[in-house]
Amino acid sequence: MAETSYRELSLNGIWKNNPAIVQLLGLCPLLAVTGSVVNALGLGLATVLVLVSSNTAVSLIRNVVSEAVRLPAFVMIIASAVTCIELLMQAFAYELYQILGIFLPLITTNCVILGRADAFASKNPLLPAVYDGLIMGLGFGVILVLLGAMRELAATGALFANMDLLFGPGAAHWRLVLFTDYKDFLLAILPPGAFIFTGLIIAMKNLIDGQIKARQDAVREQPEAGAKRVRVTGKIH
Amino acid sequence: MALQNITSPHAHGPLTTAKVMRRLLLATLPGVVALTWFFGPGTLVNIAWSCLLALGCEALVMTLRRRPVGFYLKDCSALVTATLLAIAMPPYSPWWLILVGVASSIVVAKHLYGGLGYNPFNPAMVGYVVLLISFPVEMTRWAAPLGGGATVTPGLLQALQACFNPATFDALTMATPLDLFKQHGDLTVTELWLQYPHFGRWSGVGWEWANLGFLAGGLWLLYLRIFTWHAPLAMLAALALMSALFYQGGNPGGAGSPWFHLLGGATMFGAFFIVTDPVTSAVSTTGRLIYGALIGVLIFVIRVWGNYPDAVAFAVLIMNFAAPFIDNYTQPTVYGHKRDGGSKP
Numbered sequence: 001m002a003e004t005s006y007r008e009l010s011l012n013g014i015w016k017n018n019p020a021i022v023q024l025l026g027l028c029p030l031l032a033v034t035g036s037v038v039n040a041l042g043l044g045l046a047t048v049l050v051l052v053s054s055n056t057a058v059s060l061i062r063n064v065v066s067e068a069v070r071l072p073a074f075v076m077i078i079a080s081a082v083t084c085i086e087l088l089m090q091a092f093a094y095e096l097y098q099i100l101g102i103f104l105p106l107i108t109t110n111c112v113i114l115g116r117a118d119a120f121a122s123k124n125p126l127l128p129a130v131y132d133g134l135i136m137g138l139g140f141g142v143i144l145v146l147l148g149a150m151r152e153l154a155a156t157g158a159l160f161a162n163m164d165l166l167f168g169p170g171a172a173h174w175r176l177v178l179f180t181d182y183k184d185f186l187l188a189i190l191p192p193g194a195f196i197f198t199g200l201i202i203a204m205k206n207l208i209d210g211q212i213k214a215r216q217d218a219v220r221e222q223p224e225a226g227a228k229r230v231r232v233t234g235k236i237h
Numbered sequence: 238m239a240l241q242n243i244t245s246p247h248a249h250g251p252l253t254t255a256k257v258m259r260r261l262l263l264a265t266l267p268g269v270v271a272l273t274w275f276f277g278p279g280t281l282v283n284i285a286w287s288c289l290l291a292l293g294c295e296a297l298v299m300t301l302r303r304r305p306v307g308f309y310l311k312d313c314s315a316l317v318t319a320t321l322l323a324i325a326m327p328p329y330s331p332w333w334l335i336l337v338g339v340a341s342s343i344v345v346a347k348h349l350y351g352g353l354g355y356n357p358f359n360p361a362m363v364g365y366v367v368l369l370i371s372f373p374v375e376m377t378r379w380a381a382p383l384g385g386g387a388t389v390t391p392g393l394l395q396a397l398q399a400c401f402n403p404a405t406f407d408a409l410t411m412a413t414p415l416d417l418f419k420q421h422g423d424l425t426v427t428e429l430w431l432q433y434p435h436f437g438r439w440s441g442v443g444w445e446w447a448n449l450g451f452l453a454g455g456l457w458l459l460y461l462r463i464f465t466w467h468a469p470l471a472m473l474a475a476l477a478l479m480s481a482l483f484y485q486g487g488n489p490g491g492a493g494s495p496w497f498h499l500l501g502g503a504t505m506f507g508a509f510f511i512v513t514d515p516v517t518s519a520v521s522t523t524g525r526l527i528y529g530a531l532i533g534v535l536i537f538v539i540r541v542w543g544n545y546p547d548a549v550a551f552a553v554l555i556m557n558f559a560a561p562f563i564d565n566y567t568q569p570t571v572y573g574h575k576r577d578g579g580s581k582p
Contacts (some may be wrong), residue, residue, distance in 0.1 A: 183333070185369040196345065 006131060021144035021202050029103045030144060031194040035155070038162050041150025042096045043103060044141025046085050048134065050107050051116060053081045055133030058121040074117045075108070082108045096165040112140055132164030136167040143201065150197050155189045157182030258313035262320060267450035268506060269324065275443030276290075277390030277440040282400045284320050285400045288334045291319030302348070311416060314353045318342050321361035321510055325550070326368070326380045329396060331403035334375055338364040358557045359517045362550040366468045367557070369545065374507055377546055381411045386440025415502045416546040418493055425488060440493075440501035446503040452522030455509025464513040467522055469531035472508050473499060475533025475545040483541065492541045499544020504536070507549035517553075519560045524567040 019025045029047075034040045057077045065073045086104050089097045097104065107113065116136050121129040153159055158178035163171040187193045272280045295315040311447040320339055342364030350356045369376045391399070399406035411419075414436055418429070421435045430436045442449070459466055480498040485491030498504065512518060512532055519528040532552045539548030 183335070183372060183375075186373075187367050190370065199349075 005086040006128070008035050009128065010135050013132065013139040014142070015139075015205075018077045018139045018143065018205075019112040019115075019136055020140050021198070021205055023112070023115070025112075026117060026140060027198075029106065029110060030140075030147065031116065032200065033100055033103050033189060034144055034147040034194060035189045036152040036162065037050055037145060037148045037160050038096065038165050039099060041141075042089075042166055042200075043100055044144040044149075046089065046100075046104060047107055047112070047144075048137030048141055049085050050078065051113055051133040051137035051140075052130060053084075053133075054078045054113055054117055055121040055129045056126065057081070058117045059124060059126050059129035062122045062124075070122060071114075071118070074114060074122070078117065079108045093166055099165070112136060134140055146201065147194070148195055150200075150224065151188045151193055154193070154197075155185050155187075157184075173205065241422065254312045254314065258259040259316045260458065260461060260463060261317050262313070264454035265320060265324060265451070265510065267453045268447050269450075271443070271446040272324070272328070275384070275390070275446065276328045276380045277383075278393045278396040279330075279380060279391070279399065280324060282396045283323035283326055283328060283330055283335060285337050286332060286400055287319040287323040287326075288335055290315050290339040291315040291343055294340055299345055312334060312353070315343055318347065318360045322364045322536065325361065325365045327376060329391070329399035329406065331378055332400050334372060335400075336367060337371070338368045341367040348500045354516055356516060357561075358512060359514050359553055361512060362553050365550045367553060369550070370462075377413075377416065378410045379413050379462040382441070382443030386435075413502070413546055414444060414497075415540065418497070420545065424492065426491070440497045440499075444502070445500045448500040450484070450554075451505040454511075455505065456514075458509065460582075462517070465522070465525065467525035468518055468532075469508040471526045471529030472512050472533040472536075473504070475530040476504065476537055477533075479534055479537035483537075492537070495515075498537065498540070501549040502540070503549040507532075507553065511549060511553050517557045517560060519563045519567070521564055521567040521569055522558075523569075524563045526540075526558055527563050527567065528560060531559070 013019075017023060020027075020030055026047075029043055033043050054077050058074055061073070061077075085107070086097070089104065103211070116133060120132045126133070130187075147160060152161065158175055158177040160174045160176050163174040163206060167174075189199070267356075269280055269284070277421045292310060292315060295310055296306050299309050319339055319342070323335065326335065326338065329342055340511055342360040345367075346358055346360040346363035347353065347356050350358075380390075383390050384425055395406065415431060417436075455469065458464060459469075476498055477495045480495040484494055492498070493501065508529075519525050533554060535546045535552035539545065539551050543551075545551065
């Protein structure tokens with residue numbers, strides 16, 4: 001890739017090619033741990049860190065590793081990064097580490113990470129690769145948190161419960177009760193709820209895309225002003 | 238003797254969707270009357286409130302989808318879904334419970350999949366299962382039947398109060414016979430029947446009459462040829478066979494008798510009003526037999542070895558998944574064509 005535009009990278013990662021709701025990669029953690037905001041945020045942050053560090057390493061060794069063994073090499077890098085994150089989390093957020101359980105080591109198999117390593121970082125210099133990892137991770141994390149918030153709200157009528165797992169004891173009272181006297185809606189926490197809400201988010205994105213496209217088409221079809229005289233044939237440019 | 242020779246087709250007037258749906262509503266009447274007699278007017282309030290909500294949901298979605306609202310409201314399919322859901326729910330359910338159920342049925346299960354005729358799952362059963370797994374306490378709290386725990390049923394005013402001001406309503410509730418049977422411990426079936434009067438003659442006071450009512454309504458629909466006999470009969474036969482095999486003469490380790498299972502819980506309601514749904518069931522003749530029989534087997538398996546008190550909704554939803562697959566392998570061959578020579582997918 002000759003010239004990498006950071007603006008395009010950002011647009012791709014967050015919206016146009018969002019790993020979670022356009023590429024539909026990494027659905028396993030997306031569906032499994034988004035029962036609450038704190039879980040989603042924890043896994044989202046872990047994914048961002050892994051993605052940035054793996055993209056960095058892959059980009060640095062891209063000219064050294066041969067084509068034939070690149071995938072095993074990438075997986076080794078990702079696995080080491082995940083192990084580091086896991087150990088860090090064990091040290092600083094042990095309760096959250098226990099809640100996330102198997103899905104933390106499973107970040108290794110998250111297709112977003114291997115996908116970005118192979119499709120982007122192995123073909124690009126360091127800085128764009130790091131930026132791509134950051135922005136793709138953010139795109140994934142934003143959807144995780146959004147889904148976590150929707151499910152937590154639907155399930156318990158409140159938001160940001162147990163934030164002290166991630167932000168220390170000061171965050172214990174962050175729980176925001178939006179509906180009092182709310183019956184817990186178990187379906188939202190259960191796996192079917194994850195599928196339903198993911199579907200709703202994708203539908204919402206498609207709706208917005210459709211409206212943007214309709215607006216652009218409307219703008220394009222408007223005749224440009226400034227024509228001095230009436231033409232009989234041809235289009236005015 | 239003059240033999241009139243009228244040629245086919247003998248169709249007399251088109252059978253519209255609305256007509257079928259209205260007959261279906263009418264056919265639920267005997268069962269609803271039985272439920273009302275034994276459990277009080279809770280079922281009626283359920284039906285009225287859920288029909289109102291269903292019309293609202295349908296109109297809302299149709300407006301959002303930019304379709305003619307009146308045309309789709311008039312086909313009565315939303316009313317049928319709402320009525321079936323309301324019958325399946327416990328009487329004296331609070332208003333919000335019915336709201337969540339109807340919204341899941343009409344908006345999620347029906348319209349998000351494309352509307353009437355496109356839904357792969359039975360909307361009423363989706364609504365019921367959503368409620369059952371989300372609010373297990375509210376959904377398993379049945380009123381005590383008249384003559385089987387209760388001496389009077391609540392009045393209409395109390396039923397309305399239960400629906401719209403649930404905090405102030407306090408009714409005599411108890412486990413359903415199916416639930417009670419599951420926790421029978423070391424008692425044999427005979428001892429169990431002696432100990433609990435509300436088991437009634439076969440399957441619980443009230444429940445047997447409600448089931449007979451739905452059976453009568455179903456037979457009327459069968460007579461009108463709204464559906465064929467294959468799926469319901471296969472389901473009932475499979476359920477009877479399974480329960481006969483595992484009855485074990487009424488020992489504590491065994492399951493209930495065939496009568497208990499055939500006339501207990503939602504069996505007849507499911508057989509004639511849920512299994513026969515033309516949209517979500519298998520459509521070939523052999524397919525219907527397989528579809529119905531597997532539902533019967535699943536109902537028994539989930540009732541006896543599962544965690545939930547009744548199993549019709551789960552069994553039907555599982556088999557809805559399988560219906561296209563069953564249809565694919567039971568396609569009848571066109572007359573004059575060989576089975577292996579055709580262009581099977």
